[in-house]
Amino acid sequence: MNATLDPKRTARSQPSDAAVESFAVPTWMHWLSGWQHKHRDSAIGLGNFDTRLAEDAIAQVDIKAPIYIAGLARSGTTILLELLAEHADVSTHQYRDYPPVMTPWLWDRWLSRVPESKEDAKERAHGDGISVTSRSPEAFEEVLWMAFFPDTHNPSRSNVLNETTKHPQFETFYREHIRKLLAIRGGSRYVAKGNYNLMRLEYLLKLFPDARFLLPIRDPVWHIASLMKQQTLFEAGEQAHPRSLEHMRRVGHFEFGLDRRPMHTGDDDAIREVQDLWKNGREVEGWAKYWAMVYTTVANQLDASPALHRACQVIRYEALCKHSEQVLNAAYAHCELEVDAPVIHAAAARLKLPDYYQPAFEASELDLIRRITWPTAARFGYTD
Numbered sequence: 001m002n003a004t005l006d007p008k009r010t011a012r013s014q015p016s017d018a019a020v021e022s023f024a025v026p027t028w029m030h031w032l033s034g035w036q037h038k039h040r041d042s043a044i045g046l047g048n049f050d051t052r053l054a055e056d057a058i059a060q061v062d063i064k065a066p067i068y069i070a071g072l073a074r075s076g077t078t079i080l081l082e083l084l085a086e087h088a089d090v091s092t093h094q095y096r097d098y099p100p101v102m103t104p105w106l107w108d109r110w111l112s113r114v115p116e117s118k119e120d121a122k123e124r125a126h127g128d129g130i131s132v133t134s135r136s137p138e139a140f141e142e143v144l145w146m147a148f149f150p151d152t153h154n155p156s157r158s159n160v161l162n163e164t165t166k167h168p169q170f171e172t173f174y175r176e177h178i179r180k181l182l183a184i185r186g187g188s189r190y191v192a193k194g195n196y197n198l199m200r201l202e203y204l205l206k207l208f209p210d211a212r213f214l215l216p217i218r219d220p221v222w223h224i225a226s227l228m229k230q231q232t233l234f235e236a237g238e239q240a241h242p243r244s245l246e247h248m249r250r251v252g253h254f255e256f257g258l259d260r261r262p263m264h265t266g267d268d269d270a271i272r273e274v275q276d277l278w279k280n281g282r283e284v285e286g287w288a289k290y291w292a293m294v295y296t297t298v299a300n301q302l303d304a305s306p307a308l309h310r311a312c313q314v315i316r317y318e319a320l321c322k323h324s325e326q327v328l329n330a331a332y333a334h335c336e337l338e339v340d341a342p343v344i345h346a347a348a349a350r351l352k353l354p355d356y357y358q359p360a361f362e363a364s365e366l367d368l369i370r371r372i373t374w375p376t377a378a379r380f381g382y383t384d
Contacts, residue, residue, distance in 0.1 A: 158264050163202045302314075
């Protein structure tokens with residue numbers, strides 16, 4: 001699913017025909033992912049069988065300080081994932097791992113027998129200048145979370161998992177899944193991008209006390225402009241290609257589109273307000289309320305837990321783009337990944353603020369965004 005956008009477009013422009021067409025889903029992927037999604041218990045059973053087949057290969061594989069990249073969509077999570085995935089010690093999910101995410105060992109054995117054809121990197125469906133191949137890192141953990149936590153995307157119930165959460169079956173499956181990926185990719189450090197992990201930070205730290213978290217955040221004006229642009233794109237793509245709506249549901253991508261679902265942070269009134277604003281076409285206000293709700297929850301979690309605060313590093317997107325070497329050095333150090341200065345320099349050269357669209361807010365909308373989001377943004381170092 002790839003896209004090309006006109007670089008002169010604003011955040012409120014209609015997507016190009018090429019961008020919409022990129023939402024087409026191959027038939028084989030549609031049917032295989034549909035079976036896995038519909039028969040979750042069977043898929044979990046196959047995953048356990050997959051682990052038994054990999055038993056010898058993962059016997060000596062330990063999970064050391066897994067790294068989690070979590071932020072609202074469009075905050076810089078993907079570029080952080082791509083940069084970390086280039087490290088020799090890192091293993092991640094890749095595009096080629098889907099649909100059979102539950103059985104990575106068997107799927108990798110199959111793929112190793114299939115001749116690889118030459119691939120040209122193509123811009124992904126988001127139309128954000130990031131080009132990918134089947135071996136590019138991607139976020140597919142959500143398939144596992146949905147299989148074991150069926151209500152994890154139910155906007156009428158809290159989606160927060162914390163230090164009191166217990167699910168032994170999931171925890172065993174999840175650890176074995178990570179060990180299989182480490183064995184398959186030959187790495188010693190697991191890295192995962194997952195926007196919804198913002199509501200699972202405490203639970204993940206409970207599972208892995210040595211875990212490291214990178215939490216990107218973005219200036220709310222630009223962030224909301226980007227979120228709105230994606231919403232327009234995904235609505236158009238899913239209307240033109242109905243299979244893509246099911247695809248997004250199956251991979252756990254509810255951030256945008258016809259089945260947009262906000263994360264429930266535990267505040268029933270706040271989530272209903274966001275949904276009502278979106279339902280009534282008040283997109284700017286709805287996104288502003290949502291941004292403030294999510295990042296206020298994150299700030300409160302960090303303030304309440306010294307251990308979680310130490311495990312997390314907040315990365316402001318603007319600083320990542322403007323002061324790239326400094327921010328990247330700090331991020332790699334936080335993750336305990338050794339990186340040479342030339343590598344940091346080369347990575348920094350790839351980072352820049354977006355120039356393929358511009359926010360198109362009226363003065364009253366800008367005032368609305370600032371009024372709603374700025375008390376929260378200030379907690380993360382933003383100044384008006």
